[in-house]
Amino acid sequence: MNQLDQLKAFTTVVADTGNFKQLAQFAPQDATTNPSLILKAVQQPDYAPLLADTVAAHRGRALDEIVDEVLVRFGLEILKLVPGRVSTEVDARLSFDSASTVARAQRLIGMYERAGIGPERVLIKIASTWEGIQAARELERQGIRCNLTLLFSFCQAVACGEAGVRLISPFVGRIYDWYKKQAGGAWDEARQAGANDPGVLSVERIYTHYKHFGIETQVMGASFRNVGQVLALAGCDLLTISPDLLAQLQASVAPVERRLDPDAARAADFKPARYDEAGFRYALNEDPMATEKLAEGIRAFAADSAKLDAMIEAQR
Template sequence: MNQLNALKQVTTVVADTGNFQQLAQYRPQDATTNPSLILKAVQQPQYAPLLHEVVQRFADAPLDDLMDRLLVRFGCEILAVVPGRVSTEVDARLSFDTNATVTRAQRLIELYQGAGVPIDRVLIKIAATWEGIEAARLLEQQGIHTNLTLLFSKVQAIACAQAKVQLISPFVGRIYDWFKKQAGSQWDEAAMAGANDPGVRSVREIYHYYKHFGIATEVMGASFRNVGQIVALAGCDLLTIAPELLGQLEASTAPVRPALDAQAARQLDIAPVHYDEASFRFALNEDAMATEKLAEGIRAFAVDTRKLEDLLRQAGAGA
């Protein structure tokens, strides 16, 4: 049995891509997207027509509406391939505005429902700022399920659990990147691989906390740099994996053993934590890695959102 099929026996495998034509061969349950992945996709010849189609059909629509329609168009194509859910991201520039995030999320759901997609097949991705988590709390109360992204710390994960969000996406690879950069020439790749990888350790700690306290929020490891990180989190609720790494898993027959165990987590000695806004902000500020990677991630998604907007403008001018 190859590693991909072995992983599927203990973890729900999710594809992290906007390239829906690649999805079928790996047969993931769900798929996740973000502005960077959609930007990458629409610049490929096979996907450029989708962008032009949206611009031509809704030529008089404001730019933010065109953007949402493009994201939903990709989401609908993905849902034609995967049996489960698609994650679609709210504009990262709204990451510090609870009300605007709620409004934009509601709009995305309206567009999906207008396309005949049931509400339970969509997760709205929101950055795990305090304002984003609060928006997710309000959306969950309305029956709109959320995926809290750009999550780098147990602090963020606990606040998400308090908000009763559907799912969180702790970022393994970006945590790894930060610690590797900080260590510089002192970094020992072999010693920090697998279970010792700082990104893997972070997700394991969050998983243990959630399972120990019976928290229903799903944990989906994300942002992987190598297969070793993925295998070290076998047993996690879900793992969202880029097509290149899905291909590597499919090509390997190395063993995959469950590394996370919900039942074992219940036996651990873990103290409960609760955050209000002030204590959340201070605890997150104390974590330099999480603070820096959250800010950096929001900036990067905002840059790619603007690039997508530029492509929509150019398509509109040429229509």
């Protein structure tokens, strides 16, 4: 049995891609997208007609509405290939505007419903700012399930759990990137790989907190740089993995051992944590890695959203 199939015995495997034509070979349960992945896909010849057709079908509408139609079109194609859910992201430029995030999420869900897809098959991705988490709190009350992304710190995870968010996506690889860059020549890859990887350790702490205190929010490790990071989190609720790493897992038959276990987490010695808005903002400020990576991630997604806007504007 290959490593991918072994991993599926412990963890729900999710494909992280806008390139939906790659999905069938890996048989993931769910799939995630983001503005950068969608932008990358529509620049390829295989997907350019999808963009052109969607823009043509909605010509005359506001630019932001056409953008959402493109995102939903990709989601609909993905849902033909996965049995579970697709994650569709709210514009990162709304990351500090709760009311606009709620409105955009409602619109996305409405677009899916008009296409015959119920809200149980869609997760709305929102950046894990304080404003994004409060928007997700309201959306969850309305029955719209959320995936809180760009999550780098324990305080973000705690606040998401308190808000009743359905799922979070802590970014393993980007945490790893930050610590490796900070260490420079002193970084020891062998010593800080696998279970000692700082991104892996962050997810393990969040997972333990949730399971120990019976918090129902699901943990989906994301943004992996190598297979070692994936395997070190075997047993996490979900893992969203790029096609390149899925292929590496599929090509190996080395044994996979469960690393995260809910029973062990419930038995752990773990202190409770809570954050009001002031406490959340201070804790985030005290974590330079999380502060920098959250801001950087929002800027990058916003920049790619602007590029997608320009591509659509040129065709409408």
